[in-house]
Amino acid sequence: MRDTVLLLAMNGLIWGLIIALIALGLSVIFGLLDIINIAHGDFFMVGTVLAWFSLSATGNFWIGFIVAPVIGFVIGAIIQRLVIQPIHGAAALSIVATFGLSLILQETVRITFGATPRRMLAPIQGTVPLFGIDYEIYRLFAAGIALVALAGFFLFLQHTKLGIWMRAVRHDRETAVAMGIPAQRVYVMTFGVGFALAAFGGAVAAPITTVDFRGGVDVLPFCFMAVIIGGLGNLAGTVAAAVLLAFLEGLVQSVADPTVARISSLVLMSAVLLLRPQGLFKGFTR
Amino acid sequence: MTRRSIEIGMAVSAATFLISVPWLIPALTDNFWVSVITEILIWSLFAASANLLFGYVGLLSFGQALYFGFGMYGVALGIDHLGLSFWPAFGLGIVSAIAMALVSGVFAVRLSWHYFAIITVVFSLIFYFLAVSMKPLTGGDDGINFSLPPVFRFGGSIWSLTDPTFQYFFVLAVVSLCFFLMYRVINSPLGKGFLAIRDNDLRASLIGLNVYVLRLIAFVMAGFLAGVSGALFAFFGRYASASYMFYQVSGEAVVWTIVGGAGTMFGPLVGTTLFIVIREIVSSHWEHHSLIVGLLAILAVIFAPKGIVGLWNGWMTRLGERDAASAPPRLTLQAEP
Numbered sequence: 001m002r003d004t005v006l007l008l009a010m011n012g013l014i015w016g017l018i019i020a021l022i023a024l025g026l027s028v029i030f031g032l033l034d035i036i037n038i039a040h041g042d043f044f045m046v047g048t049v050l051a052w053f054s055l056s057a058t059g060n061f062w063i064g065f066i067v068a069p070v071i072g073f074v075i076g077a078i079i080q081r082l083v084i085q086p087i088h089g090a091a092a093l094s095i096v097a098t099f100g101l102s103l104i105l106q107e108t109v110r111i112t113f114g115a116t117p118r119r120m121l122a123p124i125q126g127t128v129p130l131f132g133i134d135y136e137i138y139r140l141f142a143a144g145i146a147l148v149a150l151a152g153f154f155l156f157l158q159h160t161k162l163g164i165w166m167r168a169v170r171h172d173r174e175t176a177v178a179m180g181i182p183a184q185r186v187y188v189m190t191f192g193v194g195f196a197l198a199a200f201g202g203a204v205a206a207p208i209t210t211v212d213f214r215g216g217v218d219v220l221p222f223c224f225m226a227v228i229i230g231g232l233g234n235l236a237g238t239v240a241a242a243v244l245l246a247f248l249e250g251l252v253q254s255v256a257d258p259t260v261a262r263i264s265s266l267v268l269m270s271a272v273l274l275l276r277p278q279g280l281f282k283g284f285t286r
Numbered sequence: 287m288t289r290r291s292i293e294i295g296m297a298v299s300a301a302t303f304l305i306s307v308p309w310l311i312p313a314l315t316d317n318f319w320v321s322v323i324t325e326i327l328i329w330s331l332f333a334a335s336a337n338l339l340f341g342y343v344g345l346l347s348f349g350q351a352l353y354f355g356f357g358m359y360g361v362a363l364g365i366d367h368l369g370l371s372f373w374p375a376f377g378l379g380i381v382s383a384i385a386m387a388l389v390s391g392v393f394a395v396r397l398s399w400h401y402f403a404i405i406t407v408v409f410s411l412i413f414y415f416l417a418v419s420m421k422p423l424t425g426g427d428d429g430i431n432f433s434l435p436p437v438f439r440f441g442g443s444i445w446s447l448t449d450p451t452f453q454y455f456f457v458l459a460v461v462s463l464c465f466f467l468m469y470r471v472i473n474s475p476l477g478k479g480f481l482a483i484r485d486n487d488l489r490a491s492l493i494g495l496n497v498y499v500l501r502l503i504a505f506v507m508a509g510f511l512a513g514v515s516g517a518l519f520a521f522f523g524r525y526a527s528a529s530y531m532f533y534q535v536s537g538e539a540v541v542w543t544i545v546g547g548a549g550t551m552f553g554p555l556v557g558t559t560l561f562i563v564i565r566e567i568v569s570s571h572w573e574h575h576s577l578i579v580g581l582l583a584i585l586a587v588i589f590a591p592k593g594i595v596g597l598w599n600g601w602m603t604r605l606g607e608r609d610a611a612s613a614p615p616r617l618t619l620q621a622e623p
Contacts, residue, residue, distance in 0.1 A: 036400075036403070038537065083584050083588075086588045087587055087588060087591065090591065092340070092346065092544060092548070093544065093587040093591055095346075095537075095540060095541070095544070096540075096541050096544045096545060096583050096584075096586065096587045097583065097584050097587045097588075099537055099541050099580075099583055100541075100579070100580040100581065100582070100583030100584040100587075101580065101584065102580070103576045103577070103579055103580030103583070104576075104577055104580035104581065104584075106576065107574050107576040107577045107580065108577070110574070111574055217534070221407060221408075221411060221533065224404055224407070225404070225408070228400070228401065228404050232400065257419070259415050259418060259419040260419070262411075262415050263412055263415050263416060263419075266408050266411055266412045266415070267412065269408050270393070270405060270408050270409065270412075273397065273401055273404065273405050273408070274393055274396065274397075274405075277397060277401050
């Protein structure tokens, strides 16, 4: 019993870190461009598929960690320029446009990758003893990678020119433009970064979950919940909320079936929305 | 040609077409299209429920599939488990959808915009997962099938939806009645209150409107529309399934509404027709029809941000301006989005 609880809680924690990466991408796009991105789950799915393709093309798993975010960034930038820019940040229209994107991405993957879900073998096999249970090494490694990527992203926001521009445009677009920041280019980059984060999450998660053209459908509501529970625009809160949600779901899963676990996290979500619509962590940061 | 005469001409030809469908369509193409048009009518009512909330009250609901599902399961379980006849089952579907909308609305309409959208998704997901897990009752994703009871029985003659022509007219009558009711509500003082809240809820509250109660009324009405369409869809397919309660179904209603024209009476009908007709035509020739649908959704918001009906209203207004010198200005039937 204790072992199951520990195992599922660990699984939840690690899944939460990966979700946090994806949700960060969603939050950045949401906060900066005011785009409700229905296709964000599919950005993650594209990441898993890119990882699968690069593994089967080169035989080297690790190349996927570079290929997925780089190609994701490029696709994201192109999408922003072609689809998102013409609708001028109208949130209602962005739902329809990204719904269309979601269909196009899923169908493109179905044509090229196929409709059958596939499993990917983890590049690191084996288990290590951890608190008395044998735990898969790759999952621990994935957690480490996700943590490094999260830290890297916050450093990027604080210390690079693009990161500072992104925060500036988000904070006050008019002033930022007046100071000479190329807002339009920042928007393109932001969408690319959002896609890249989700795709990187996909590449990390690919050996843990299945590679499937519908793989993003379940991830999407989860990411939105993390963004809202964490508080709109509160990036650190998003990360905390994602980890907390997945961890709690893992805990409940050890005593009940996964559906009950999902329902209980949704009920928790409703309670947070109604009691603290500004997010769980308002007041802790800033 | 004035705007008025064009609109009257279109209304008359649309009505004529809808009434002649069971004879016109088999003569022109295939009986199959009668059932497609029946389905379009049902789904456009579903889209209208999203439109009532988003287009007229400014609340973006991503959870209308919940009330669709309650209407659907009310009918299916009423017939299959309780052994109800047609009208009581229909009633059970609608009443359970309304009850669910009332209960969730009490909480949901306290929030607005992003938060409202998220909580409606969350509520509908909770019941989607419940429906999936209660497989013995709901059949889960596989759903439950049931056989149709007759609608009317006059002495010896039995009227049942198994007759496609009767089924078509039954659906047409119910959907038209619902659209008429919605039209009456939108043009009543209550409807003006909705529009005031959509445009600026703070000002609406300052002139003495009870924003919370009005939103709740709209939410329950939208639940009613979704419930009726779900009940009709259960009768139409003799089937109910949890998969129709998933958030993607709710999303489709929003997309059809916005592409057709949110905040217009017939926008949902136009959007739904466009997407379902294209799906039916392309899917028989090409397996990957979703690509076309996705592309279309994107092109629609780029080139017709106010929707197809909004685009049309724009043309009509310009036509009207050309004639404006000779004619006095006239109020339009449709609310501008």
